[in-house]
Amino acid sequence: MFQLGKTIVSEDIIEKEFVCNLSACKGACCIEGDAGAPLEENEAKILDDIYSKVKPFLRPEGIKAIEQQGTWIKSDFGELETPLINDAECAYVIFDKKGTALCAIEEAYNKGIVDWKKPVSCHLYPVRVKDFSEFASVNYHKWEICDDACTLGKELQVPIYKFVKEALIRKFGQHWYAELEKVAEKNN
Template identity: 70%
Template sequence: MFNLGNTIVSDEILENEFVCNLDACKGACCIDGDAGAPLEDSETEILVDIYADVRPFLREEGIKAIEEQGAFVKGEDGEWETPLINKEECAYVIYSEKGIAKCGIEEAYNNGATSWRKPISCHLYPVRTRDYESFTAVNYHKWEICDPACTLGIELSVPIYIFVKEALIRKFGESWYKELELIAKEKKATE
């Protein structure tokens, strides 16, 4: 681990490779697990504000879950998260013609219906962040359903921090990311 501004970053995001392989996993991260996608406090109101714009892109099951539970819910851990359909998949999940789970919020974004892409936790995945009193931890979340993504990342030689570059910049800013790139280059030079 290393310090970068007010973050403590796991070396694993520099050392491990990752590229989503949706043909292999079918978007399982949006449908597996026991909780919705983690949300930052500021994202809860965004979900409320954009719901009318996102709604046309959602499935009936998702609309029903959101209208019954709300655009966001408090999870068992006391943190905000997206609601689930039947305690399984994210209420914002839609499916492609190939049966791949996708984000309805991102579909709305891609179609120009909203300027907000999706929750930052989803955009950052497989990177997870956790805020503490004086710093934010930036870690790699390993999940066996992502084994095909790790394999593809190795084949393509794409480290995690490069795969989630846009999301890391969205979360921490351009200068933070440039410093991360310098650290990665220095670490690689000492190997």
């Protein structure tokens, strides 16, 4: 672990490789697990604001889940997250013709309908950020459903921090990312 500003960062972020391999995993991270995508407080408001624009991209099951539960929910632990369909996939999940899970929010963004890409936690994956009162921890979330992404990352020699560069900059800013790059260069 090392400190960058008000973050404590796991070395795994700079030492391990990762490149999403959607053709292999079919977007399993959006349909597996026991909780929705973590949300920041401002993101809950964004979901409320853009729902009517994203709704045409959603599956009927997603619309039903959102209209029953809300555009976001509060977990038993008091954390904000996206709602789920029948305690399974994220309510915002859609599928392409090959059965790969995609994000309806990101589809609306790609078509210029909304100006918000998706929750930053989704954009950052496999990096997970946990906010504490004085700092945030930045960790690699190892999950066996992403083994193909680790294999592809090794093959292409892409460290996690480079794979999620845009998302890290979105979350922490350009200066923070430049400092991360300096740490990574020293470790090579």
